[in-house]
Amino acid sequence: MWLHASCYLEFKIPVDTPFLLMLRPRSGWQQWVGREQYVLSPSVPVVEFTDPFGNLCQRLVAPAGPFSIRTTVDVECAEGADIAPGAYFIEVQSLPDEVIPYLLPSRYCESDRFSRMAQELVYGWSPGYDQCCAIVDYIRRTFQYAPGEGVDTLSACEVNAKKKAVCRDMAHLGIACCRALSIPARLVVGYLETLKPMDLHAWFEAYVGGRWYSFDPTQDDMQGGRIAIAYGRDAADVAIFTQFGEAVELSVMEVQVQRLSEPPR
Template sequence: MQLNAGCELSFDAQEPTPLVLMLRPRSGAGQWIIREEYQITPAVNVTEFTDMYGNLCQRLVAPEGPFSIHFSATVQTADESDVAPGAPYTPVEELPDSVLHYTLPSRYCQSDQLGDLATQITDGVEPGYDQAEAIRQWIHKNVTYQYGTSDASTSAVDTADKRIGVCRDFTHLGISLCRALNIPARMVVGYLYQLDPMDLHAWFEAYVDGRWFTFDATQEQPRGNRITVAYGRDAADVAFTTQFGPMTLNDMKVWVDADEPTADVNEKKSESIPTFSTSIGSST
């Protein structure tokens, strides 16, 4: 499906404040960026770099006073997420070097403290994909989704104890439980079509059978039509905005709508816009 997605952020800076933004998706597994627009008001100098996870990051200094960011994109997305029941566990000694660090505990994902829970959830389940899916289903059934029940300091251990949170918390718990079983897992942030309520979203990917698979514990069933913006070990790596000074977020708007191409665009679609006969998934 072709989607129009984006966000608007309105700030007030108490003084000139350095910012690192992570708002631009890039073409890759399951998505193709057709068009994008980036507006910053007032205009400032912006530089861009690629971080260690392959995410596009923008650096700037917001001037004192009101400051706003508008980003929008049209993206061709995969309609389904890959599922692979029975896909085998990838032994640690066979993991690519670039995947190894996703087996380790991180700031919000204390996998070293959740081994007993992970073992309990996956008792009798075949190692690999089925374990990650059992974890996803357990979180979906046993953790309540509710706004205002967690904050920026809430960790996977907190969520396992309180059994309540939002997509960020569901994701940290899923990552931690997978890593506790030596299954590499990473955080993904971006957009999901028909998410209710609409917001920027988070889910996790687990590495089994030599590739990454998508798992979203907030949803009843696997869903496609996702736009990935960034990957990381946990929320510390994938913040949409990181500020280095006093700055207040006054308002945020997020949208994801189905794009309806004109007849002329539709006729040229097969020539100019990639479509995805396969679904979301990646070996990188």
């Protein structure tokens, strides 16, 4: 199916401010970008590069005053994420080189502090995909999904001490537990067609059975089209915008996702 997604950001900039943006999804085997538009107002020079995780990143300097970014994209994707009960655990020595960084503790995913908890959560479950499901089930049962309350980014340890969290922080906990079991896991930021209330969304992927599979502790199932914008070890790697220097005000943020009845022309 085809999804049309858009993101509009409006800032109040006190002085000329360098920005690093991550707002362009890339085509891959799970999604195909058919058409996109990226508009800056006022228009400024932009330099694009690919970061170590394969994300498309844009560098620019926003001038003082009002500054806005509008992106729209039409993407072909599946109607729901693949599921694979029983997908096998891959021993570390047999993992591809490129997934090894997703085994290590990171700023918001302190996997070295979750070994005992993770083992308890997956006791009796088959190694691999089924263990990831056990972790996700625990997070869903234990924490209240509280969209819109994520002012501060929380690490897995901080989330584990609370009763509610946003999608990003719940994903951090899932990632930390997976890595504690030597299952590579990474954070994904993007669009989810069925998300309510609509916003940018975060979930995680785990590498089992020879490929990446999506897991989302905030949703009851994996139905609904998803558009991945960025991948990383945790939230520090996948911020949709990072500004440097004096603080700026994000005055407007609007996200929309809708299913298209036919492919874009």
